[in-house]
Amino acid sequence: MSRVVQFGKWLTRWFTVVVVVWAIINFFLPQTSMWAKSYTNYFLSIILFGMGMTLSIEDFKRIVKMPLMVIVGTLAHYIIMPLLAVALCKIFHLDGMIAVGVILVGCCPSGTSSNVMSFLSRGDVALDVSIGLLSTLCAPIMVPLLMSGLASQYVQIPVTKLFLTALEVVLIPVALGVAVHAIFGNRVQKVTVALPAVSQIAILVIIGVVVSVNNAKLFTVETAMVLPVVMLHNLCGYGLGYLFSRLMFKVYPKGFRYAQQKAITFEVGMQDSALGATLALQAFAANPVVAIPSTFFSVWHNISGSVLSSWWRRHDDDYAIAADSQHGEHSSAKTPESAQPAAVPSAS
Numbered sequence: 125m126s127r128v129v130q131f132g133k134w135l136t137r138w139f140t141v142v143v144v145v146w147a148i149i150n151f152f153l154p155q156t157s158m159w160a161k162s163y164t165n166y167f168l169s170i171i172l173f174g175m176g177m178t179l180s181i182e183d184f185k186r187i188v189k190m191p192l193m194v195i196v197g198t199l200a201h202y203i204i205m206p207l208l209a210v211a212l213c214k215i216f217h218l219d220g221m222i223a224v225g226v227i228l229v230g231c232c233p234s235g236t237s238s239n240v241m242s243f244l245s246r247g248d249v250a251l252d253v254s255i256g257l258l259s260t261l262c263a264p265i266m267v268p269l270l271m272s273g274l275a276s277q278y279v280q281i282p283v284t285k286l287f288l289t290a291l292e293v294v295l296i297p298v299a300l301g302v303a304v305h306a307i308f309g310n311r312v313q314k315v316t317v318a319l320p321a322v323s324q325i326a327i328l329v330i331i332g333v334v335v336s337v338n339n340a341k342l343f344t345v346e347t348a349m350v351l352p353v354v355m356l357h358n359l360c361g362y363g364l365g366y367l368f369s370r371l372m373f374k375v376y377p378k379g380f381r382y383a384q385q386k387a388i389t390f391e392v393g394m395q396d397s398a399l400g401a402t403l404a405l406q407a408f409a410a411n412p413v414v415a416i417p418s419t420f421f422s423v424w425h426n427i428s429g430s431v432l433s434s435w436w437r438r439h440d441d442d443y444a445i446a447a448d449s450q451h452g453e454h455s456s457a458k459t460p461e462s463a464q465p466a467a468v469p470s471a472s
Contacts, residue, residue: 132321157332233259238390244433247386260337264290365392397422
């Protein structure tokens with residue numbers, strides 16, 4: 125098991141590079157991952173089952189203990205990112221299934237990689253995990269609802285298929301994972317230490333499938349604008365998430381302090397792109413191009429999140445800003461317990 129843990133740490137460190145290399149392999153050798161086309165929902169279920177196994181009753185209690193911040197953060201995510209996706213599609217004149225793919229990734233819940241970025245930047249990881257959990261649990265309702273309202277202008281949205289797929293790959297695996305944790309308690313830690321490696325391998329399989337099935341369309345005139353749009357989507361999500369959290373600080377300064385502002389910034393800007401790709405391949409099977417924006421997002425938001433978290437940490441060190449400061453003012457107080465890392469599965 126120690127070798128698996130070491131491999132997981134290595135894969136986490138070099139994940140972005142591995143993703144790029146893996147994507148190149150599948151681009152030139154599309155048969156590499158084509159076998160898994162019909163099984164992407166199972167691979168995502170494995171990831172979310174693992175997420176459920178890392179959750180305890182305390183994680184759910186935390187939502188009850190800080191309902192305002194968790195609910196507000198979740199609402200911000202589900203308002204800012206979908207509307208931002210629609211706006212970018214209009215600005216860059218995206219149409220058809222490509223626009224549907226951009227909006228789909230915008231309607232997804234926040235990705236678990238935001239938990240890692242929040243920890244690295246000394247943000248409030250507990251709040252980050254709570255918002256991510258609530259947004260994920262809401263996904264089977266929110267994704268079909270938002271897609272039917274925002275993307276139906278481009279194509280008829282299979283609302284029922286989206287709902288059933290999200291229910292199958294999100295709620296059921298998470299619920300089973302939580303049940304396993306509740307039954308076996310701390311004994312699940314013998315297994316959860318391997319989750320980073322398992323989760324990232326599952327993500328690689330999903331990315332490989334998307335690249336393989338879109339081999340002929342990945343770099344065409346039709347998809348030329350997807351990468352810059354995805355980059356802007358993510359970066360604007362960070363910016364608007366941070367501005368929103370600063371505004372909430374003026375309304376409720378006790379709850380939306382500096383560490384919470386960092387958490388909300390990452391929670392708004394980072395998406396569960398693996399879910400987006402899986403929903404695209406399952407609900408829009410005849411048009412796999414819908415999954416391309418989610419795949420690009422998966423690579424890009426890990427790069428941007430790492431850069432932003434590193435910059436934020438260095439900035440705070442340079443200006444002697446403590447993690448528990450009100451709004452980024454100089455302080456020498458100790459980093460609060462809420463900013464300590466929580467057990468989470470690998471980035472998606």
